[in-house]
Amino acid sequence: MSTPEHGLAPADPTDSAAAGRLHASSPRLVICEHCDTVHRGHALAPGEAMRCVRCDALLARYHVLNADGMLALVLTALIVFLIANVWPVVTLGLGSQQSSTTLWGTIVMMWEQGAQLVAVVAAATLFFFPLNKMLMLGWVLFFAREGRRAPGFASIMKTLYYLQPWTMSEVFVLGAIVSIVKARAYFDVQPDPGIWAYGVLMLLITVFSGIDLRSLWDVTEDA
Amino acid sequence: MTAPRAQELGIIGCHVCGLVCRAPASDDAACPRCGAALHRRRRNSIARTWALLVAAFILYIPANVLPIMRTVSLGDVDDNTIISGVVELWIKGSPSLAVIVFTASIVVPMTKFLVLGTLLASTQRHSRWALRQRARLYRAVEFIGYWSMLDVFVVALLTALVRFGFLSQVEPLPGVVFFGLTVVLTMFASMSFDPRLMWDLSDDD
Numbered sequence A: 001m002s003t004p005e006h007g008l009a010p011a012d013p014t015d016s017a018a019a020g021r022l023h024a025s026s027p028r029l030v031i032c033e034h035c036d037t038v039h040r041g042h043a044l045a046p047g048e049a050m051r052c053v054r055c056d057a058l059l060a061r062y063h064v065l066n067a068d069g070m071l072a073l074v075l076t077a078l079i080v081f082l083i084a085n086v087w088p089v090v091t092l093g094l095g096s097q098q099s100s101t102t103l104w105g106t107i108v109m110m111w112e113q114g115a116q117l118v119a120v121v122a123a124a125t126l127f128f129f130p131l132n133k134m135l136m137l138g139w140v141l142f143f144a145r146e147g148r149r150a151p152g153f154a155s156i157m158k159t160l161y162y163l164q165p166w167t168m169s170e171v172f173v174l175g176a177i178v179s180i181v182k183a184r185a186y187f188d189v190q191p192d193p194g195i196w197a198y199g200v201l202m203l204l205i206t207v208f209s210g211i212d213l214r215s216l217w218d219v220t221e222d223a
Numbered sequence B: 001m002t003a004p005r006a007q008e009l010g011i012i013g014c015h016v017c018g019l020v021c022r023a024p025a026s027d028d029a030a031c032p033r034c035g036a037a038l039h040r041r042r043r044n045s046i047a048r049t050w051a052l053l054v055a056a057f058i059l060y061i062p063a064n065v066l067p068i069m070r071t072v073s074l075g076d077v078d079d080n081t082i083i084s085g086v087v088e089l090w091i092k093g094s095p096s097l098a099v100i101v102f103t104a105s106i107v108v109p110m111t112k113f114l115v116l117g118t119l120l121a122s123t124q125r126h127s128r129w130a131l132r133q134r135a136r137l138y139r140a141v142e143f144i145g146y147w148s149m150l151d152v153f154v155v156a157l158l159t160a161l162v163r164f165g166f167l168s169q170v171e172p173l174p175g176v177v178f179f180g181l182t183v184v185l186t187m188f189a190s191m192s193f194d195p196r197l198m199w200d201l202s203d204d205d
Ligand SMILES: [Zn+2]
Pocket: A032, A033, A034, A035, A036, A037, A052, A053, A054, A055, A056, A057
């Protein structure tokens, strides 16, 4: 690790036993992003969370999963995501006619129907951003298992930080449920595998949205 | 309460990687570990947040007034606004989902306008009023904001699904574009607000 240009070194590189564990393992300073209060970080016990003394924001939380566990989770999510995108989400029936759609069918249709802006937002928040997030997280975790920083680590971590609020798969699942109920008044509605895959994806995303990305900086060092 | 603040200690935390370093003299320094720009506070946070919030509010008016979706069935044309969609869901489908859609499309954006507006005004007046509660409100608003996209996705899905030609067809209308833009802008607004400014009071605590 290169020496920081401006004083104050970060936490010491972790020893090999701690490498790959993603909760804080050595004392260091933690600054609350919400109010600028400085705290002394400490190792967290299972189930423990560290909160800001001034504004009560969550500063850190104990993570049960190590890098291996999280990598497995991300790979599972990636597979489920592909299934969710290949299979139709819902099929409607009217008399003898049937109509079904996938996520991409939905995006293309919005584009063709003159709502290009919505198509772009949907493609970004439901496809490109989640996909990139999983690929980048997987890449970084693959190296983090051995306490190493993946090639491109810094820019990937920065991108992940900025992508964080812009993935909306869980909103899409709720949207599909609302659409099904709305359509039920007029059509025969049949949920397809895509919607179940999305449901599972929603759970997986909730689990790994709790991952503290910053801790990856503390448990890895340049190869 | 005597917990020191980074500003008083002359240190700065990187918002991307969390590294703590000595506050740099210049304003365009980068984090030595990850290369992200280091800012004591987000730049022009108050002005930028106001601008985004006002823009979002202006777009929220056509989003509600204009229809978001057209249903054509056997030549009958029916244009739906956000509210008429909620009412229809209540009557024909499920009242509990109607409440969810109402919350996502009306309650959440309105709350966001009110809360961010209040936070901006009280921060500008250096108010000490209910600081902890205001901090909590900000975090809540940041957390729920993107759920407002719900109705946009519903319109998109119905447009793609209901394609039975003359028998039945759904088309998106401009209201849905305004609504999508409103949600994106309110998300940018809550991100550009710097909650640390609330705590920057002359003699702290
Ligand atoms: Zn705090």
